[in-house]
Amino acid sequence: MNTFLSRRSALLGLTAAVTLGRASLAVAAAPGDHRFVVVIMRGAMDGLSAVVPYGDPALHTLRGEIVPPAPNQPDGLLDLGGFYGLHPALAEFHGLYQAGELRPIHAVAGSYRVRSHFEAQDYLESGADHRMTSGWLNRAVAAMPRSGGVRPEGDVLALGVSVPLLLRGAATVGSWAPHGFGTPAADLYAAIAALNQPDPLTGPAIAEGLRARGFSQSVMTAGDPAPKDRNAFPALAKAAGELLAAPDGPRIAALEIDGWDTHTAQANRMTGPLKQLDAGMAALKAALGPVWKQTVVLTMTEFGRTVRVNGTKGTDHGTATVAFVLGGAVAGGRVQATWPGLGAGKLFEDRDLAPTLDLRSVAKGLLAQHLGLGDAALAQVFPGSGSAQPSLGMLRV
Amino acid sequence: MDINTAQALIRFGLGRRGEEPLPADPHAWLLAQLRAPDPARIEPRPTVAEGLAALRDDRANKPPPGQSLAGALFKAQSAAELANALTTPAPFRERLVWFWTNHFTVSRRRGEVTPLVAAFIEDAIRPHVTGRFDDMLLAVMRHPAMLLYLDNAGSVGPNSPAGTRGHRGLNENLARECLELHTVSPLAGYSQADVTEFAKVLTGWSVERRTEPFGFRFRPEAHEPGAQTVMQQRFPPSEAGGVAALHFLAAHPATCRFLATKLVCHFVADTPPPDAVRRIEGVLRDTRGDLGAAAAALVSLDAARQLNTKLRTPQEYVVAGVRMLDIPAEQIPNLAGIAGGLGQPLWSAPAPNGWPDKAADWAGPEAMMRRIDWAQGFAGRIGTSDPVELAQANLGPLLRPATLDAMHHAGSRRDAFTLLLTSPEFQRR
Numbered sequence: 030m031n032t033f034l035s036r037r038s039a040l041l042g043l044t045a046a047v048t049l050g051r052a053s054l055a056v057a058a059a060p061g062d063h064r065f066v067v068v069i070m071r072g073a074m075d076g077l078s079a080v081v082p083y084g085d086p087a088l089h090t091l092r093g094e095i096v097p098p099a100p101n102q103p104d105g106l107l108d109l110g111g112f113y114g115l116h117p118a119l120a121e122f123h124g125l126y127q128a129g130e131l132r133p134i135h136a137v138a139g140s141y142r143v144r145s146h147f148e149a150q151d152y153l154e155s156g157a158d159h160r161m162t163s164g165w166l167n168r169a170v171a172a173m174p175r176s177g178g179v180r181p182e183g184d185v186l187a188l189g190v191s192v193p194l195l196l197r198g199a200a201t202v203g204s205w206a207p208h209g210f211g212t213p214a215a216d217l218y219a220a221i222a223a224l225n226q227p228d229p230l231t232g233p234a235i236a237e238g239l240r241a242r243g244f245s246q247s248v249m250t251a252g253d254p255a256p257k258d259r260n261a262f263p264a265l266a267k268a269a270g271e272l273l274a275a276p277d278g279p280r281i282a283a284l285e286i287d288g289w290d291t292h293t294a295q296a297n298r299m300t301g302p303l304k305q306l307d308a309g310m311a312a313l314k315a316a317l318g319p320v321w322k323q324t325v326v327l328t329m330t331e332f333g334r335t336v337r338v339n340g341t342k343g344t345d346h347g348t349a350t351v352a353f354v355l356g357g358a359v360a361g362g363r364v365q366a367t368w369p370g371l372g373a374g375k376l377f378e379d380r381d382l383a384p385t386l387d388l389r390s391v392a393k394g395l396l397a398q399h400l401g402l403g404d405a406a407l408a409q410v411f412p413g414s415g416s417a418q419p420s421l422g423m424l425r426v
Numbered sequence: 427m428d429i430n431t432a433q434a435l436i437r438f439g440l441g442r443r444g445e446e447p448l449p450a451d452p453h454a455w456l457l458a459q460l461r462a463p464d465p466a467r468i469e470p471r472p473t474v475a476e477g478l479a480a481l482r483d484d485r486a487n488k489p490p491p492g493q494s495l496a497g498a499l500f501k502a503q504s505a506a507e508l509a510n511a512l513t514t515p516a517p518f519r520e521r522l523v524w525f526w527t528n529h530f531t532v533s534r535r536r537g538e539v540t541p542l543v544a545a546f547i548e549d550a551i552r553p554h555v556t557g558r559f560d561d562m563l564l565a566v567m568r569h570p571a572m573l574l575y576l577d578n579a580g581s582v583g584p585n586s587p588a589g590t591r592g593h594r595g596l597n598e599n600l601a602r603e604c605l606e607l608h609t610v611s612p613l614a615g616y617s618q619a620d621v622t623e624f625a626k627v628l629t630g631w632s633v634e635r636r637t638e639p640f641g642f643r644f645r646p647e648a649h650e651p652g653a654q655t656v657m658q659q660r661f662p663p664s665e666a667g668g669v670a671a672l673h674f675l676a677a678h679p680a681t682c683r684f685l686a687t688k689l690v691c692h693f694v695a696d697t698p699p700p701d702a703v704r705r706i707e708g709v710l711r712d713t714r715g716d717l718g719a720a721a722a723a724l725v726s727l728d729a730a731r732q733l734n735t736k737l738r739t740p741q742e743y744v745v746a747g748v749r750m751l752d753i754p755a756e757q758i759p760n761l762a763g764i765a766g767g768l769g770q771p772l773w774s775a776p777a778p779n780g781w782p783d784k785a786a787d788w789a790g791p792e793a794m795m796r797r798i799d800w801a802q803g804f805a806g807r808i809g810t811s812d813p814v815e816l817a818q819a820n821l822g823p824l825l826r827p828a829t830l831d832a833m834h835h836a837g838s839r840r841d842a843f844t845l846l847l848t849s850p851e852f853q854r855r
Binding site: 071151160162189194213217220224230231234235238239241290 | 835840849
């Protein structure tokens with residue numbers, strides 16, 4: 030707590046905080062000007078495609094057909110220091126990395142070992158390996174040290190039409206969505222069209238409706254976002270940035286981006302969501318302006334995907350993956366990982382990237398060092414997480 | 427859930443509500459709804475008097491667009507009616523209310539009707555859906571909402587005292603639609619002369635809007651003198667002549683045929699099987715228009731066992747979706763507006779023939795896309811419910827393996843629920 034206070038005091042320029050008495054201690058310990066954003070990537074992002082361990086000798090043997098070209102080749106990986114490379118769709122991320130503001134964390138997974146999207150997303154968001162009715166970020170807000178009173182609009186904002194489990198709970202949560210937001214992603218449209226295809230009435234009507242809205246069959250099978258949908262996430266992220274930048278606005282926000290469930294044609298299908306994520310974080314940074322310096326973003330997904338390619342040039346549900354920690358307050362420019370390796374005998378259940386870091390350790394480290402939660406609060410936020418000690422040192426202190 | 431339960435809940439109901447217990451005997455459950463009193467409690471109960479008062483106030487105060495009392499009343503009343511549909515333990519009865527409300531369409535597209543539709547349903551439709559057709563017909567034709575909607579309130583017999591001294595005359599609108607849309611239908615082969623004579627029979631059937639008692643008022647000074655002949659039947663002058671004409675039309679064999687066809691079309695198939703129509707027609711004829719008996723006979727039709735031949739209308743679709751999650755009405759702002767966004771604004775049919783009742787009328791490409799968009803938005807409210815369990819609990823044997831498989835492969839609970847809501851088996855009934 031003391032280390033935290035001194036760090037925060039220095040950061041906020043409140044060098045005299047400790048001597049100012051209880052109220053000022055609360056000010057110093059309050060969320061203050063710190064912004065925290067969580068991006069939920071629904072559908073299980075393939076970490077091995079986002080941050081490619083091209084230096085691992087087993088990589089090409091196991092999944093050569095979906096690995097982008099090596100760094101310095103046309104459309105090649107964006108190098109992260111000789112072993113890892115960012116997917117070529119993550120150009121903005123690469124810039125952040127070079128500026129020391131992006132810290133990919135590899136071979137990370139939640140504490141659960143299920144491969145059902147729904148169950149895993151529940152656990153990812155509730156922060157436990159059983160179902161809870163509140164989310165860890167809401168409990169974190171409730172436990173956050175704060176200066177006198179609650180903000181009239183609340184500290185927390187859900188971007189999108191619904192409040193994710195991550196943000197549900199006792200603390201007040203606002204939500205905001207742009208007008209007309211929330212049309213399905215292209216692959217969901219495609220699934221809906223396929224399910225209706227046998228119906229003599231709804232089948233042709235939906236096919237024609239999609240055509241009229243500018244979808245083509247090739248667009249949907251390639252997995253590109255719909256024309257209308259292409260900027261949905263960047264627009265949402267930009268709005269989040271504008272709202273968070275306001276002096277009396279919320280301090281914590283959650284966004285969702287889907288389209289990661291790449292069971293087929295992964296090399297094509299992943300490009301769209303990655304580009305959206307990349308553009309979204311750039312838009313968030315731009316909208317935050319100077320506040321970016323006090324911002325930390327955590328991106329997380331329910332699990333990773335199989336290391337080997339399946340029979341349809343995609344990957345299936347796996348275990349460990351990548352979490353990105355980025356922002357002006359992040360000690361970036363390096364990949365954080367205890368690399369488990371991909372060679373024989375190293376995969377989890379002989380199919381998945383083995384986890385070497387608990388995602389709760391990442392979240393706990395951020396909550397402790399960025400939002401000021403102490404050990405007791407962290408234990409409430411992540412029940413039963415004693416084995417997952419906070420991962421410290423992810424931020425510029 | 428077996429197929430008979432699915433039939434009762436989906437074809438004849440509004441979809442299963444949350445985890446409500448399944449009826450032990452689905453057939454008996456439907457019939458019991460017809461025998462028991464209507465459990466609907468529409469609060470506050472809409473009345474003609476308050477509707478007419480709102481019209482008077484609006485006329486005097488000329489509120490800006492969107493701020494009329496009539497509009498406010500409409501909004502509150504439509505919300506109350508739909509809230510009842512979300513929780514009713516007698517969904518078959520509610521479907522009958524919807525069916526007969528559409529059969530006897532009054533629509534807010536005629537502005538004066540706006541604050542009267544709910545009272546119309548509660549006064550003229552709901553009390554009679556398991557009663558006698560001629561009672562419903564009489565209640566409808568005397569109701570201010572219908573008299574204003576189809577212009578009879580101002581119809582004046584040309585030779586009546588009011589007609590001889592004033593500039594007003596006969597308006598045939600209600601008489602024509604009563605013959606064409608409400609009773610015998612063009613099947614009966616009536617002529618323009620029949621329409622005109624029937625319009626004279628109905629002269630003086632008007633609305634008292636200014637003094638108590640508000641509501642229906644027979645105005646002798648506007649009533650056409652002399653007997654009139656409608657479809658070879660003579661009806662004496664006076665209010666009683668009109669009542670006699672309505673009884674005659676209600677009992678006409680062409681009316682039984684027409685109503686039977688519409689009921690079978692609504693509850694069974696877009697192309698009504700002739701033997702099913704004959705069966706219902708026979709029940710209506712033999713019971714002298716007992717609508718409860720006709721509803722009971724619908725449930726027993728062999729043809730009614732062939733499920734998913736009908737497409738849910740937007741109103742049925744939205745209500746079924748919200749019932750599935752059992753979300754209280756107060757948490758769904760503007761439920762009526764949602765159905766409107768999908769192409770069926772509540773109580774606002776474009777014309778007196780009401781909303782169409784065939785799948786093709788509701789399955790346009792843009793209509794389908796709007797359903798999908800709504801479904802995707804609404805699916806965000808699934809919370810921590812298991813979409814696969816919801817699918818099995820709500821569709822039972824109607825759930826196709828392909829839909830289940832797609833839901834299992836969906837990237838999120840919300841996507842899986844969207845797939846359920848947009849599947850053909852959920853869109854149909």
